Amino acid sequence: MMRRFITVTAVFSALALWLTLSAGPRDSAAADGIRWLSLDSAKAAARQSKKPVFISFYTTWCGFCKKLERDTFKDPAVVKALNEYFLPVKLDGDEEEALAQAYGVRGYPTLVFTDATGKTLLSSPGYRPPGSFMDVLKYVHSGFYKKMSFDKFVGDGYPGRYNFSAGAR
Numbered sequence: 001m002m003r004r005f006i007t008v009t010a011v012f013s014a015l016a017l018w019l020t021l022s023a024g025p026r027d028s029a030a031a032d033g034i035r036w037l038s039l040d041s042a043k044a045a046a047r048q049s050k051k052p053v054f055i056s057f058y059t060t061w062c063g064f065c066k067k068l069e070r071d072t073f074k075d076p077a078v079v080k081a082l083n084e085y086f087l088p089v090k091l092d093g094d095e096e097e098a099l100a101q102a103y104g105v106r107g108y109p110t111l112v113f114t115d116a117t118g119k120t121l122l123s124s125p126g127y128r129p130p131g132s133f134m135d136v137l138k139y140v141h142s143g144f145y146k147k148m149s150f151d152k153f154v155g156d157g158y159p160g161r162y163n164f165s166a167g168a169r
Contacts, residue, residue, distance in 0.1 A: 032079075033073075033074070033079060034073055034078075034079055034082050034083060034088050035083050035088065036088055036089065036090045037087055037088060037089055038089065039053075039055070039089050039091065039099070041087075042087035042088070042089045043116055043117075043118060045087050046087055046114075046115065046116035047116040049087070050116075051085060051086055051087050052086055052087070052113050052114065052115065052121060052140055052141070053086070053087045053089060053113065053114045053115070053116070053118075054082060054086040054087065054088045054089065054111070054112075054113055055089045055090075055091055055103065055111070055112040055113075055114065056068070056073075056088070056089070056090045056091070056109060056111055057091055057093045057096075057100050057103070057105045057108060057109060057110040057111075057112065058090065058091070058092060058093065058108055058109050059092060059093050059094050059108045060092065060094070062108040062109060064108070064109055064126065064127035065108050065109045065127075067127055068109050068127050068128070071129065071130065072127075072128060072129060072130050072133050075130035075133075077130065077134055078130050078133055078134060078137070081134065081137050081141075081164060082137070084164070085137070085141050085164050086113075086137070086140075086141075093105055093108055093110075103120060103123065104120070104123060105123075105125075106125065107125055107126070109125075109126065109127060110123060110124070110125045110126075111123070111124040111125075111128070111133075111136070112124075113140045113145075121140060121145060122136070122139070122140055122145050122150075124136055134159070135150075135153075135154055135159040136150070137164075138158070138159050138162040138164070139153050139154075139158075139159070141162075141164060142158070142162055144158060
């Protein structure tokens with residue numbers, strides 16, 4: 001009986017080790033997560049880097065804010081894009097009520113993109129799943145928000161042709 005228990009334990013241990021090792025290397029960007037900054041730090045960095053500031057307005061009681069955090073902000077492509085091409089900031093709308101009001105936040109979550117001076121480039125209310133959120137990131141990063149509506153950008157297929165490192169194609 002004891003020999004059978006040891007054999008079963010050894011088999012399960014070997015299986016667990018194999019599953020862990022066969023999972024392959026993890027994306028370090030996703031493992032590390034989004035590198036959130038304070039708003040002041042992001043604005044200062046934006047003046048130097050010319051990267052847009054991304055502000056996620058959320059509240060602790062908002063269900064879709066929690067879903068955005070759990071699903072969209074954990075997606076490896078989203079994490080990589082935000083960390084490399086934007087200056088991400090997360091603000092609790094209940095604690096930063098004056099800022100939320102200044103940026104026209106009427107509900108949560110609200111995703112705001114600004115320049116270094118704090119001028120709003122784009123405001124997007126509501127939850128966005130990872131794919132849709134990536135389209136918004138490409139829309140802002142490409143500068144197409146200055147030229148066309150988001151619906152036209154998506155409808156004309158620009159997100160599929162856009163590469164962050166190469167710019168617009």
